[in-house]
Amino acid sequence: MNADQLLRDTLREWAEETPAPARPDLAGRALLRRRRRRATAVTVAAAAFALLVGGVAVPVLAESGQAGRSGPGQRMPNDVSAHPEESPPRHLIAAGGVAVSAYQADRKTRKQDGVERTTYTWYLYDPGTQAYEKTRWGWLDVAPGMRRAAVLEKTLPASRVGILDLATGEVTKWIPLKHKAGGVQWSPDGKRLVVTTYSGYPDSEALSGSGDEHTAPVRTGYYLVDVASSQTRYHPMGVDTSKALISSGRLDVRWNRDGKLLLVPLPPGGAMETWYDLEGRPSNKTPSYEGPDAPPAGLSPDGRYYTVGDGWTATVKETRTHRTVGAEYGGMTLAWADNGRLVRWDCRPDHNCQRGMGERLVLTDPTGRIEIPLSGYRYSDTPQDWEPLITRR
Structure with a gap:
């Protein structure tokens, strides 16, 4: 005006x-x-x-180390919900089209009979209380739109998968499974599930030097589930335990970004194919900017940018020229909030951090120079150790 x-x-x-x-x-x-x-x-x-x-520029908001404080004339964008003093977060963390819908915390590790077993507690965002609430579930995933969640009961692997209404907190249906499941993920369209099955508790790892490198439970296959009809289709997809590399139980099957392919980590026999079609056949198609080694953020919604990294450092590049945008920075890129903003992990100002320690969630432009703190810093092996689940809202 x-x-x-x-x-x-x-x-x-x-x-x-x-x-x-x-x-x-x-x-x-x-x-x-x-x-x-x-x-x-x-x-x-x-x-x-x-x-x-332009989908690129961001306002001069909170510079690194300012913990969300704004200077004269500065305002938080209306589509950002930030709580830089909270770790783990108690209230909604969100930016643009994505939000932290849930997170894992309260990690506990126990070693027995040559196997290290890790357990987690899930905290799920409750739109009624407008806060993250502790759940009784052993594993979960939130559907795009953040109205439903797929849940597995606390004792994993579980014999059924439930569909949870986030508005009421009630399970609206249970879908029975003949093969017990340890992981679940919604398809990008929110209509289907891929449910990974295991021979035992998934988050187990055989200890080096234990005398038997293959005592940890392994993946046995996966289900494709049509949520509306509750129809299930099972695909055996085990892990070759003759390979000395295999010592970890959780190898969840995952959707690619358009829901047409599945990423199956370490397929049987150590074959190089990792992508499968929905019929369970190895696929010759490899989705661009996706894969087991690609950062979670991947391609921007408009296809202009993509992220690369080694799990710790990250770089944004232009898809047309492959030119690097800005400088390399520490912290994994997690999701695109929109065409010109990224949610990623960020180091402390003194850079004294590593994966899982001394990081906080931030919203940044592609160059990484200007950022808005979204959460407080997390630290390993303390109450502040947590892992976010980011969902399109």
Whole structure:
């Protein structure tokens, strides 16, 4: 809204209020009356323009190390929910089209008979309390739109998968499974599930030097589940335990970004094919900017950028030229909030951090120079150790 428009609106309102002739200082009084309203509108408009124009630029908000504090005239974008003082978060962490729908925390590790077993507690966002609440589930995934979750009971592997209504907190249906499951993931369209089955507790790892490198449970296959009809289709897809490399139990099958292929980590016999079609056949197609070694963020929604990294450092590149945008920075890229903003892990200002320690969630532009802190810092082996589940909302 500009000054001319403000003046016209005020003159029209006063003309309706009284038939008397306008006073000589009418224009000055009009601008004075609307000055505060105009300043607020201009500030918000400027922030929105800087954030959205070109899908790349972001406003000068919180610089690294400022923990979400803003300087004069700075505002948090309306589509960002940040709590830089909370780790793990208690209230919603969200930006653009994505949100932390749940997270794992309270990790406990026990070693017995040459196997290291790790257990987690899941905290799920409850739209009723507007907070993350501790759950009784052993594993879960939240559907796009954040209205439903697929849940497995606490004792893994589980003999059924439940569909949880997030608004009511009630399981609306249970889908029985002949083969016990330890992992579940929604398809990108929110209509199907891939449910990974295991011979025992999935989050187990055989200890080096234990005398038997293959005592940990292994993947046995996976289900494709149509949620509306509850129909299931099972595909055996075990792990070749003759390979000395295999010592970890959790090797969940995952969807690719358009839901047409499945990534099956370490397929039988050590074959190089990792992508399978929905009929369970190895696929010759390899999705661009996806794979077991690709950062979770991958390709931006408009296809202009993609991320590369080694699990710790990350770089954003242009897909057309493969030119690096900005500099390499520490912290895995997790998701694109929109065409020009990324959610990623970020190091402490002193850079004294490593994977899982001394990191916080931030929202950043592709260059990584300007960022908004979204959460507090997390630390390994403390109550602040947590792993987010990021979902499109």
